[in-house]
Amino acid sequence: MDLRCEGCAGCCVDWRPLAPEAAGSDRAGRRPPLDDVYDLAPLTRDEVVRFLDRGLGDVMA
Incomplete structure (x- = not known):
């Protein structure tokens, strides 16, 4: 795999928390998620x- 990370904005990184008690904190908006895909x-x-x-x-992909 060829990685070109210089100047990377981190878009492909999965930023979800690892701790189960922290899960859902990123879904605090008033609208439900479109899908169960985090980075849709x-x-x-x-x-x-x-x-x-x-x-x-x-x-x-």
């Missing part, structure tokens, strides 16, 4: 097409 980023169809056109389909 809703994209429009056009955004997905742009990622694929640029050869960045791997980053979408």
Whole structure:
């Protein structure tokens, strides 16, 4: 695997707490989560097409 972490924003890091008693603290908003996926980023169809056109389909998994 080729890692390029210089200047990384940490987007791919799972920031959920390890302690069970701390779980759920990140879900304190007034709206329920869209999915049980922690790092779900809703994209429009056009955004997905742009990622694929640029050869960045791997980053979408």
